[in-house]
Amino acid sequence: MRRLPFDQRRAEIISAAVRVIARDGLSAASVRAIVAEADMPLGALHYVFESRDELLRELIVEVANRERVAVLSTLEDLPAAGVQEMIRQALGTYLRLLEEDPEQELAVLELSLHGARHDRELVAEQWAIYHEVTAEALQAGARLAGVAWTRPVDEIAKSLISVLDGLTLTWLTTRDSESARRHIELLAGAFAALTEPADNQP
Amino acid sequence: MRRLPFDQRRAEIISAAVRVIARDGLSAASVRAIVAEADMPLGALHYVFESRDELLRELIVEVANRERVAVLSTLEDLPAAGVQEMIRQALGTYLRLLEEDPEQELAVLELSLHGARHDRELVAEQWAIYHEVTAEALQAGARLAGVAWTRPVDEIAKSLISVLDGLTLTWLTTRDSESARRHIELLAGAFAALTEPADNQP
DNA sequence: GTCTATACACCGATAGAC
């Protein structure tokens, strides 16, 4: 029909798939539903992806990258303040993202869980990318706030990802934003307690 | 074939379904796979459950109850100690459960996520049961440790459930028990910081 | 009540026309 470059066709299918999963769930994301969303004939999918499984693997990478970009852009307009306040702000921004587009985050979790069961290696790989980004953010935040972490940054990063996962899952099942905000207060306190004033900057 | 009482047949199907989902995932849990696991003819399912959806709803209730029972039995042999140590122990016991039977917990998450998307009311209902159990456990624990919570117990319970969800999801995707244990140390400290010595017992 | 046989929709994948 349109003679699109290979990579662009791949990208269109991937983004159509993300829309379908966000709207109707992973189990409804058949290749038929995806090509319909992308307004392509059925065959189109199978000459840029070997199989539905290969598409799903690409999707896991894709949504992980989207999350990574979202985190980084969140950090850009993070005002310098006390550590606790900065953590509160960052988590608050994430919560607002979640409230704005819950189905997107539901899709991320569905894909992660699918990966955790069927392709653990891949999902661990993507998790490692989150970990790297988070650790960098923690270091940048500490520098901005003029503090130092009292535990290894990569350990704190793992904990932070874990509580974020929990925040996401809990909010998605209860939709209780007020409780989530109180929980963020608790978390901000807990993580701020892992800092001390930076006594020297080399 | 066997002329089973209605409720017992329901129970057999439900427990077969749990086994299938734990072993092969929710998406593989077709009614055919479930009745095969239960060693029943296909028709059997449809005169005790109206549809696969009804079965899934029952399943959400069932696994929530199993979790509730597991939590309660965990609490029984909780030794009196300092709060922080008690929290550490309780979370450690949960982690061991998770390590022993990851696929069970994967199944719980798959069902929760399915519920979060397709039957939010039901899943919120089950979440409320967790919340109740957790709040009671927190109160019992504080009594045993001779401390009082400095925030409303039901607020702390919500936070605890949230971090537990996070612990579960993170461990299932990374299988990193060492990090999980370090994370538990952090959590035990954070929650212990929400207590103060109980000055009087009425 | 129990079970077999079957209806009918949809699935992923591919062969073959253009």
Next chain:
DNA sequence: GTCTATCGGTGTATAGAC
């Protein structure tokens, strides 16, 4: 490269024999 038509398989659900 592109698309249509179709294959073989599986899904849920039910009709009807016993």
